[in-house]
Amino acid sequence: MKKLRIMSVFGTRPEAIKMCPLVKELAARPGFESLCCVTAQHRQMLDSVLEVFGLRPDWDLDIMTPRQTLSDITSRCLLGMDEAIAALRPDVVLVHGDTSTTFAGALSAYYHQVPVGHVEAGLRTYDKYAPFPEEMNRVLTSSIADMHFCPTSGNRENLLREGRSQNLFVTGNTVIDALKTTVRPDYRFSTEELNRLPCGGKKLILVTCHRRENYGEPMKNICLALRQIAEENQDVELVYPVHLSPVVRETVDRYLRGAPRVHLIDPLPTDEMHNLMDRCYLVLTDSGGLQEEAPALGKPVLVLRRETERPEAVAAGTVKLAGVVQDDIVTMAERLISDKEAYEKMAHAVNPYGDGNACRRIADAIEWRYGFRKERPADYEA
Numbered sequence: 001m002k003k004l005r006i007m008s009v010f011g012t013r014p015e016a017i018k019m020c021p022l023v024k025e026l027a028a029r030p031g032f033e034s035l036c037c038v039t040a041q042h043r044q045m046l047d048s049v050l051e052v053f054g055l056r057p058d059w060d061l062d063i064m065t066p067r068q069t070l071s072d073i074t075s076r077c078l079l080g081m082d083e084a085i086a087a088l089r090p091d092v093v094l095v096h097g098d099t100s101t102t103f104a105g106a107l108s109a110y111y112h113q114v115p116v117g118h119v120e121a122g123l124r125t126y127d128k129y130a131p132f133p134e135e136m137n138r139v140l141t142s143s144i145a146d147m148h149f150c151p152t153s154g155n156r157e158n159l160l161r162e163g164r165s166q167n168l169f170v171t172g173n174t175v176i177d178a179l180k181t182t183v184r185p186d187y188r189f190s191t192e193e194l195n196r197l198p199c200g201g202k203k204l205i206l207v208t209c210h211r212r213e214n215y216g217e218p219m220k221n222i223c224l225a226l227r228q229i230a231e232e233n234q235d236v237e238l239v240y241p242v243h244l245s246p247v248v249r250e251t252v253d254r255y256l257r258g259a260p261r262v263h264l265i266d267p268l269p270t271d272e273m274h275n276l277m278d279r280c281y282l283v284l285t286d287s288g289g290l291q292e293e294a295p296a297l298g299k300p301v302l303v304l305r306r307e308t309e310r311p312e313a314v315a316a317g318t319v320k321l322a323g324v325v326q327d328d329i330v331t332m333a334e335r336l337i338s339d340k341e342a343y344e345k346m347a348h349a350v351n352p353y354g355d356g357n358a359c360r361r362i363a364d365a366i367e368w369r370y371g372f373r374k375e376r377p378a379d380y381e382a
Protein backbone atom coordinates (compact mmCIF):
# COMPACT_ATOMS: atom_id res chain seq x y z
CA MET A 1 0.00 0.00 0.00
CA LYS A 2 1.24 3.51 -0.85
CA LYS A 3 2.35 5.51 2.17
CA LEU A 4 -0.05 8.24 3.30
CA ARG A 5 1.71 11.61 3.36
CA ILE A 6 0.50 13.46 6.46
CA MET A 7 1.58 17.08 6.81
CA SER A 8 1.20 18.55 10.32
CA VAL A 9 0.94 22.35 10.28
CA PHE A 10 1.58 24.53 13.34
CA GLY A 11 3.15 27.84 14.24
CA THR A 12 2.73 28.96 17.86
CA ARG A 13 4.22 27.65 21.11
CA PRO A 14 1.15 25.75 22.38
CA GLU A 15 0.45 24.13 19.02
CA ALA A 16 4.07 22.98 18.82
CA ILE A 17 4.01 21.49 22.33
CA LYS A 18 0.84 19.60 21.47
CA MET A 19 1.83 18.55 17.91
CA CYS A 20 5.49 17.50 18.28
CA PRO A 21 4.58 14.23 20.06
CA LEU A 22 2.03 13.50 17.31
CA VAL A 23 4.45 14.18 14.45
CA LYS A 24 6.79 11.64 16.07
CA GLU A 25 4.03 9.07 16.63
CA LEU A 26 2.97 9.34 12.97
CA ALA A 27 6.59 8.92 11.85
CA ALA A 28 6.73 5.63 13.74
CA ARG A 29 3.81 4.15 11.76
CA PRO A 30 4.87 2.13 8.71
CA GLY A 31 1.91 3.28 6.61
CA PHE A 32 2.60 6.98 7.04
CA GLU A 33 5.11 9.55 5.90
CA SER A 34 5.05 12.24 8.60
CA LEU A 35 5.87 15.73 7.34
CA CYS A 36 6.02 18.91 9.37
CA CYS A 37 5.31 22.43 8.10
CA VAL A 38 5.71 25.30 10.54
CA THR A 39 4.31 28.75 9.84
CA ALA A 40 6.51 30.26 12.60
CA GLN A 41 3.69 32.58 13.64
CA HIS A 42 5.88 32.54 16.75
CA ARG A 43 9.58 32.52 15.91
CA GLN A 44 11.62 32.24 19.13
CA MET A 45 8.91 30.52 21.17
CA LEU A 46 8.35 27.95 18.41
CA ASP A 47 12.05 27.26 17.92
CA SER A 48 12.44 26.70 21.65
CA VAL A 49 9.79 23.95 21.56
CA LEU A 50 11.26 22.34 18.42
CA GLU A 51 14.60 22.17 20.21
CA VAL A 52 13.14 20.56 23.34
CA PHE A 53 11.41 17.87 21.24
CA GLY A 54 14.31 17.51 18.77
CA LEU A 55 12.12 18.09 15.71
CA ARG A 56 13.32 19.59 12.42
CA PRO A 57 10.50 20.94 10.20
CA ASP A 58 10.34 19.96 6.53
CA TRP A 59 9.04 23.43 5.59
CA ASP A 60 9.20 26.77 7.39
CA LEU A 61 7.04 29.71 6.26
CA ASP A 62 8.84 32.07 8.68
CA ILE A 63 5.91 34.51 8.73
CA MET A 64 6.33 36.27 12.11
CA THR A 65 6.66 40.06 12.17
CA PRO A 66 6.74 42.27 15.27
CA ARG A 67 3.25 43.34 16.41
CA GLN A 68 1.64 41.33 13.63
CA THR A 69 -2.09 41.84 13.06
CA LEU A 70 -4.55 39.01 12.56
CA SER A 71 -4.73 39.87 8.86
CA ASP A 72 -0.91 39.79 8.61
CA ILE A 73 -0.81 36.27 10.05
CA THR A 74 -3.71 34.90 8.02
CA SER A 75 -2.63 36.32 4.65
CA ARG A 76 1.06 35.39 5.08
CA CYS A 77 0.08 31.85 6.14
CA LEU A 78 -2.23 31.38 3.16
CA LEU A 79 0.39 32.50 0.65
CA GLY A 80 3.11 30.41 2.28
CA MET A 81 0.92 27.34 2.48
CA ASP A 82 0.40 27.38 -1.30
CA GLU A 83 4.13 26.77 -1.70
CA ALA A 84 4.33 24.20 1.10
CA ILE A 85 1.47 22.14 -0.32
CA ALA A 86 2.89 22.34 -3.84
CA ALA A 87 6.30 21.17 -2.59
CA LEU A 88 5.31 18.50 -0.05
CA ARG A 89 2.13 17.21 -1.79
CA PRO A 90 0.36 15.93 1.33
CA ASP A 91 -2.55 13.47 1.22
CA VAL A 92 -3.81 14.81 4.56
CA VAL A 93 -3.16 18.02 6.47
CA LEU A 94 -3.38 18.13 10.27
CA VAL A 95 -3.94 21.40 12.10
CA HIS A 96 -4.22 22.02 15.82
CA GLY A 97 -6.46 24.05 18.08
CA ASP A 98 -7.60 27.59 17.45
CA THR A 99 -4.88 29.99 16.34
CA SER A 100 -4.72 31.99 13.12
CA THR A 101 -2.25 29.37 11.84
CA THR A 102 -4.89 26.71 12.51
CA PHE A 103 -7.58 28.46 10.52
CA ALA A 104 -5.33 29.56 7.65
CA GLY A 105 -3.74 26.08 7.48
CA ALA A 106 -7.15 24.42 7.24
CA LEU A 107 -8.43 26.95 4.70
CA SER A 108 -5.37 26.51 2.51
CA ALA A 109 -5.68 22.70 2.58
CA TYR A 110 -9.33 23.10 1.57
CA TYR A 111 -8.38 25.40 -1.34
CA HIS A 112 -6.07 22.60 -2.52
CA GLN A 113 -8.75 19.97 -1.87
CA VAL A 114 -6.60 18.15 0.67
CA PRO A 115 -8.54 16.53 3.55
CA VAL A 116 -8.05 18.13 6.96
CA GLY A 117 -7.77 16.54 10.40
CA HIS A 118 -8.38 18.89 13.33
CA VAL A 119 -6.52 18.02 16.52
CA GLU A 120 -8.04 19.47 19.73
CA ALA A 121 -11.45 19.84 18.09
CA GLY A 122 -14.79 20.79 19.58
CA LEU A 123 -13.82 23.31 22.28
CA ARG A 124 -16.38 26.10 22.53
CA THR A 125 -17.41 29.07 24.67
CA TYR A 126 -20.18 30.10 22.24
CA ASP A 127 -19.05 33.72 22.60
CA LYS A 128 -17.36 34.74 19.36
CA TYR A 129 -15.35 37.51 21.07
CA ALA A 130 -14.12 35.40 24.01
CA PRO A 131 -11.59 34.10 23.46
CA PHE A 132 -10.89 36.38 20.51
CA PRO A 133 -10.18 35.37 17.78
CA GLU A 134 -9.80 31.75 18.90
CA GLU A 135 -13.51 30.93 19.22
CA MET A 136 -14.15 31.83 15.59
CA ASN A 137 -10.97 30.06 14.46
CA ARG A 138 -12.31 26.87 16.07
CA VAL A 139 -15.75 27.16 14.53
CA LEU A 140 -14.39 27.88 11.06
CA THR A 141 -11.84 25.07 11.31
CA SER A 142 -14.57 22.61 12.35
CA SER A 143 -16.52 23.58 9.22
CA ILE A 144 -13.56 22.70 7.03
CA ALA A 145 -12.28 19.59 8.84
CA ASP A 146 -12.91 16.03 7.65
CA MET A 147 -11.66 14.34 10.85
CA HIS A 148 -12.18 15.79 14.32
CA PHE A 149 -9.93 14.62 17.16
CA CYS A 150 -11.72 15.71 20.34
CA PRO A 151 -9.84 15.73 23.66
CA THR A 152 -12.99 14.98 25.70
CA SER A 153 -16.47 13.55 25.20
CA GLY A 154 -17.85 17.01 26.03
CA ASN A 155 -15.99 18.38 23.00
CA ARG A 156 -17.56 15.67 20.83
CA GLU A 157 -21.01 16.59 22.23
CA ASN A 158 -20.42 20.19 21.11
CA LEU A 159 -19.74 19.04 17.55
CA LEU A 160 -22.72 16.67 17.53
CA ARG A 161 -24.97 19.55 18.61
CA GLU A 162 -23.68 21.50 15.59
CA GLY A 163 -24.76 18.66 13.31
CA ARG A 164 -21.31 17.17 12.74
CA SER A 165 -21.49 13.43 13.18
CA GLN A 166 -18.87 12.02 10.80
CA ASN A 167 -15.36 11.03 11.86
CA LEU A 168 -15.47 12.28 15.44
CA PHE A 169 -12.87 10.60 17.67
CA VAL A 170 -12.38 11.18 21.40
CA THR A 171 -8.66 10.89 21.99
CA GLY A 172 -7.60 12.86 25.08
CA ASN A 173 -5.36 15.90 24.68
CA THR A 174 -1.85 15.42 23.29
CA VAL A 175 -0.56 17.93 25.86
CA ILE A 176 -0.74 15.15 28.46
CA ASP A 177 1.42 12.99 26.16
CA ALA A 178 3.94 15.87 26.10
CA LEU A 179 3.80 16.34 29.87
CA LYS A 180 4.62 12.68 30.41
CA THR A 181 7.89 13.11 28.55
CA THR A 182 9.01 16.29 30.33
CA VAL A 183 8.15 16.07 34.05
CA ARG A 184 10.65 14.24 36.24
CA PRO A 185 11.06 14.26 40.05
CA ASP A 186 14.86 14.55 39.74
CA TYR A 187 14.71 17.32 37.07
CA ARG A 188 17.38 20.05 37.43
CA PHE A 189 16.62 23.51 36.03
CA SER A 190 19.06 24.97 33.58
CA THR A 191 17.51 28.47 33.86
CA GLU A 192 19.65 30.19 36.51
CA GLU A 193 16.80 32.39 37.80
CA LEU A 194 14.87 29.27 38.79
CA ASN A 195 17.77 27.84 40.78
CA ARG A 196 18.11 31.17 42.61
CA LEU A 197 14.46 31.31 43.75
CA PRO A 198 14.07 31.53 47.53
CA CYS A 199 12.77 28.22 48.88
CA GLY A 200 12.08 27.00 52.40
CA GLY A 201 8.45 27.55 53.41
CA LYS A 202 7.74 29.81 50.44
CA LYS A 203 4.66 29.27 48.27
CA LEU A 204 5.53 29.52 44.61
CA ILE A 205 2.83 30.98 42.40
CA LEU A 206 3.29 30.44 38.68
CA VAL A 207 1.72 33.11 36.46
CA THR A 208 1.16 33.49 32.71
CA CYS A 209 -1.03 35.96 30.86
CA HIS A 210 -1.13 36.81 27.18
CA ARG A 211 -4.63 36.67 25.66
CA ARG A 212 -5.63 39.30 23.11
CA GLU A 213 -9.03 39.84 24.77
CA ASN A 214 -7.16 40.73 27.98
CA TYR A 215 -5.13 43.49 26.26
CA GLY A 216 -5.78 46.92 27.84
CA GLU A 217 -7.83 47.30 31.03
CA PRO A 218 -8.13 43.57 31.94
CA MET A 219 -4.37 42.99 31.70
CA LYS A 220 -3.72 46.12 33.74
CA ASN A 221 -6.14 44.85 36.43
CA ILE A 222 -4.46 41.45 36.42
CA CYS A 223 -1.01 43.04 36.90
CA LEU A 224 -2.28 45.23 39.74
CA ALA A 225 -3.85 42.18 41.39
CA LEU A 226 -0.56 40.27 41.12
CA ARG A 227 1.29 43.24 42.63
CA GLN A 228 -1.17 43.38 45.54
CA ILE A 229 -0.93 39.62 46.17
CA ALA A 230 2.87 39.83 46.28
CA GLU A 231 2.89 42.92 48.52
CA GLU A 232 0.38 41.51 51.02
CA ASN A 233 1.78 37.98 51.35
CA GLN A 234 5.37 37.64 52.50
CA ASP A 235 5.27 33.85 52.19
CA VAL A 236 4.75 33.84 48.41
CA GLU A 237 7.08 34.18 45.43
CA LEU A 238 5.47 34.92 42.07
CA VAL A 239 7.24 33.61 38.97
CA TYR A 240 5.95 35.03 35.71
CA PRO A 241 7.60 33.99 32.43
CA VAL A 242 6.45 36.91 30.31
CA HIS A 243 5.19 36.20 26.77
CA LEU A 244 7.24 37.92 24.01
CA SER A 245 4.27 39.96 22.74
CA PRO A 246 5.30 43.63 23.05
CA VAL A 247 1.77 44.54 24.19
CA VAL A 248 2.03 42.10 27.10
CA ARG A 249 5.57 43.17 27.99
CA GLU A 250 4.69 46.88 28.03
CA THR A 251 1.75 46.30 30.40
CA VAL A 252 3.78 44.07 32.71
CA ASP A 253 6.66 46.58 32.77
CA ARG A 254 4.31 49.41 33.59
CA TYR A 255 2.17 47.83 36.32
CA LEU A 256 4.10 44.92 37.80
CA ARG A 257 7.85 45.33 37.42
CA GLY A 258 9.65 46.17 40.65
CA ALA A 259 7.05 44.64 42.98
CA PRO A 260 8.57 42.63 45.86
CA ARG A 261 8.66 38.85 45.48
CA VAL A 262 7.77 39.06 41.78
CA HIS A 263 10.16 37.39 39.33
CA LEU A 264 9.58 38.48 35.75
CA ILE A 265 11.52 36.17 33.47
CA ASP A 266 11.69 35.34 29.77
CA PRO A 267 9.56 32.51 28.36
CA LEU A 268 10.83 29.17 29.60
CA PRO A 269 11.66 26.13 27.49
CA THR A 270 8.79 23.64 27.77
CA ASP A 271 10.60 21.12 29.97
CA GLU A 272 11.61 23.88 32.42
CA MET A 273 8.05 25.22 32.48
CA HIS A 274 6.45 21.83 33.08
CA ASN A 275 8.82 20.98 35.92
CA LEU A 276 8.36 24.41 37.49
CA MET A 277 4.61 23.83 37.39
CA ASP A 278 5.10 20.45 39.02
CA ARG A 279 6.86 22.17 41.93
CA CYS A 280 4.62 25.23 42.34
CA TYR A 281 1.84 25.85 44.87
CA LEU A 282 -0.72 27.56 42.67
CA VAL A 283 -1.19 28.63 39.03
CA LEU A 284 -2.71 31.95 37.94
CA THR A 285 -3.19 32.06 34.18
CA ASP A 286 -5.27 33.00 31.16
CA SER A 287 -3.60 30.24 29.11
CA GLY A 288 -5.56 27.35 27.67
CA GLY A 289 -2.72 24.83 27.92
CA LEU A 290 -2.00 25.52 31.57
CA GLN A 291 -5.64 24.78 32.44
CA GLU A 292 -5.05 21.27 31.06
CA GLU A 293 -1.57 20.64 32.46
CA ALA A 294 -1.90 21.93 36.03
CA PRO A 295 -4.85 19.67 36.98
CA ALA A 296 -2.89 16.62 35.81
CA LEU A 297 -0.11 17.71 38.20
CA GLY A 298 -2.55 18.34 41.08
CA LYS A 299 -2.05 22.13 41.07
CA PRO A 300 -5.01 24.47 41.64
CA VAL A 301 -5.61 26.97 38.84
CA LEU A 302 -7.29 30.38 39.00
CA VAL A 303 -8.22 31.40 35.46
CA LEU A 304 -7.70 35.08 34.65
CA ARG A 305 -10.60 35.25 32.21
CA ARG A 306 -14.36 35.64 32.26
CA GLU A 307 -15.07 32.27 30.65
CA THR A 308 -13.40 28.97 29.82
CA GLU A 309 -13.85 26.41 27.07
CA ARG A 310 -12.40 23.82 29.43
CA PRO A 311 -15.26 23.09 31.86
CA GLU A 312 -14.02 19.57 32.69
CA ALA A 313 -11.38 20.73 35.18
CA VAL A 314 -13.84 23.22 36.71
CA ALA A 315 -16.25 20.32 37.26
CA ALA A 316 -13.43 18.27 38.78
CA GLY A 317 -12.77 21.12 41.23
CA THR A 318 -9.16 21.99 40.35
CA VAL A 319 -9.85 25.03 38.16
CA LYS A 320 -11.85 28.15 39.09
CA LEU A 321 -12.68 31.23 37.06
CA ALA A 322 -11.26 34.29 38.81
CA GLY A 323 -12.22 36.84 36.14
CA VAL A 324 -10.34 40.04 35.35
CA VAL A 325 -11.36 42.32 38.24
CA GLN A 326 -8.50 43.18 40.62
CA ASP A 327 -10.39 42.63 43.92
CA ASP A 328 -11.86 39.29 42.80
CA ILE A 329 -8.47 37.92 41.76
CA VAL A 330 -6.83 39.03 45.02
CA THR A 331 -9.63 37.59 47.20
CA MET A 332 -9.61 34.23 45.46
CA ALA A 333 -5.82 33.92 45.43
CA GLU A 334 -5.42 34.98 49.08
CA ARG A 335 -8.00 32.41 50.16
CA LEU A 336 -5.92 29.67 48.56
CA ILE A 337 -2.74 31.07 50.10
CA SER A 338 -4.07 31.23 53.67
CA ASP A 339 -6.92 28.70 53.92
CA LYS A 340 -5.42 25.21 53.95
CA GLU A 341 -8.78 23.50 53.67
CA ALA A 342 -9.84 25.54 50.63
CA TYR A 343 -6.45 24.80 49.05
CA GLU A 344 -6.61 21.05 49.72
CA LYS A 345 -10.06 20.90 48.15
CA MET A 346 -8.59 22.08 44.85
CA ALA A 347 -5.15 20.44 44.98
CA HIS A 348 -5.72 16.93 43.74
CA ALA A 349 -4.53 15.37 40.52
CA VAL A 350 -7.25 14.75 37.94
CA ASN A 351 -6.89 13.88 34.29
CA PRO A 352 -10.02 14.86 32.39
CA TYR A 353 -7.75 15.85 29.49
CA GLY A 354 -6.02 12.58 28.82
CA ASP A 355 -3.99 9.58 29.87
CA GLY A 356 -0.91 10.25 27.75
CA ASN A 357 -2.07 8.11 24.82
CA ALA A 358 -3.82 10.73 22.69
CA CYS A 359 -1.23 10.58 19.88
CA ARG A 360 -1.58 6.82 19.65
CA ARG A 361 -5.37 7.13 19.36
CA ILE A 362 -5.12 9.85 16.69
CA ALA A 363 -2.66 7.78 14.63
CA ASP A 364 -4.90 4.70 15.04
CA ALA A 365 -7.93 6.72 13.92
CA ILE A 366 -6.15 7.92 10.77
CA GLU A 367 -5.00 4.36 10.04
CA TRP A 368 -8.59 3.17 10.39
CA ARG A 369 -10.01 6.00 8.29
CA TYR A 370 -7.54 5.25 5.45
CA GLY A 371 -7.85 1.46 5.54
CA PHE A 372 -4.56 0.59 7.28
CA ARG A 373 -6.41 -0.98 10.23
CA LYS A 374 -9.69 -2.85 10.60
CA GLU A 375 -10.78 -1.76 14.08
CA ARG A 376 -11.93 1.77 14.84
CA PRO A 377 -9.97 2.85 17.95
CA ALA A 378 -11.95 2.99 21.20
CA ASP A 379 -12.79 6.50 22.39
CA TYR A 380 -10.91 7.90 25.38
CA GLU A 381 -12.93 7.88 28.58
CA ALA A 382 -11.79 10.06 31.48
Ligand code: UD1
Binds near residue numbers: 043064
Ligand atom coordinates in the same frame (compact mmCIF):
# COMPACT_ATOMS: atom_id res chain seq x y z
C1 UD1 B 1 -1.08 33.51 19.58
C2 UD1 B 1 -2.46 32.94 19.25
C3 UD1 B 1 -3.19 32.55 20.54
C4 UD1 B 1 -2.34 31.64 21.41
C5 UD1 B 1 -0.98 32.27 21.63
C6 UD1 B 1 -0.09 31.34 22.39
C7 UD1 B 1 -3.64 33.90 17.31
C8 UD1 B 1 -4.45 35.00 16.80
N1 UD1 B 1 -3.25 33.99 18.60
O1 UD1 B 1 -1.28 34.72 20.27
O2 UD1 B 1 -4.39 31.88 20.20
O3 UD1 B 1 -2.98 31.43 22.64
O4 UD1 B 1 -0.37 32.58 20.36
O5 UD1 B 1 1.00 31.99 22.96
O6 UD1 B 1 -3.33 33.00 16.59
N2 UD1 B 1 6.41 37.38 19.49
C9 UD1 B 1 7.78 37.33 19.36
N3 UD1 B 1 8.37 36.09 19.38
C10 UD1 B 1 7.68 34.94 19.52
C11 UD1 B 1 6.29 35.02 19.67
C12 UD1 B 1 5.67 36.25 19.63
O7 UD1 B 1 8.45 38.33 19.25
O8 UD1 B 1 8.29 33.86 19.54
C13 UD1 B 1 5.76 38.71 19.46
C14 UD1 B 1 5.73 39.33 18.05
O9 UD1 B 1 5.88 40.71 18.14
C15 UD1 B 1 4.29 39.01 17.59
C16 UD1 B 1 3.54 39.15 18.90
O10 UD1 B 1 4.41 38.58 19.88
O11 UD1 B 1 3.87 39.91 16.59
C17 UD1 B 1 2.20 38.49 18.97
O12 UD1 B 1 2.23 37.15 18.50
P1 UD1 B 1 0.89 36.51 17.87
O13 UD1 B 1 1.16 35.11 17.45
O14 UD1 B 1 0.32 37.44 16.86
O15 UD1 B 1 -0.15 36.55 19.08
P2 UD1 B 1 -0.16 35.83 20.47
O16 UD1 B 1 -0.73 36.78 21.43
O17 UD1 B 1 1.16 35.21 20.73
Ligand code: UDP
Binds near residue numbers: 017175242267269
Ligand atom coordinates in the same frame (compact mmCIF):
# COMPACT_ATOMS: atom_id res chain seq x y z
N1 UDP C 1 4.79 27.39 28.33
C1 UDP C 1 6.16 27.26 28.19
N2 UDP C 1 6.96 28.29 28.60
C2 UDP C 1 6.45 29.41 29.16
C3 UDP C 1 5.05 29.55 29.27
C4 UDP C 1 4.24 28.52 28.82
O1 UDP C 1 6.64 26.24 27.71
O2 UDP C 1 7.24 30.29 29.52
C5 UDP C 1 3.92 26.29 27.87
C6 UDP C 1 2.86 25.83 28.83
O3 UDP C 1 3.37 24.86 29.73
C7 UDP C 1 1.82 25.26 27.90
C8 UDP C 1 1.90 26.19 26.70
O4 UDP C 1 3.19 26.80 26.77
O5 UDP C 1 2.15 23.97 27.46
C9 UDP C 1 0.83 27.23 26.73
O6 UDP C 1 1.07 28.17 25.76
P1 UDP C 1 0.42 29.61 25.77
O7 UDP C 1 0.06 29.98 27.16
O8 UDP C 1 1.36 30.49 25.02
O9 UDP C 1 -0.86 29.43 24.86
P2 UDP C 1 -2.35 28.91 25.12
O10 UDP C 1 -2.29 27.59 25.80
O11 UDP C 1 -3.04 29.94 25.94
O12 UDP C 1 -2.93 28.86 23.76
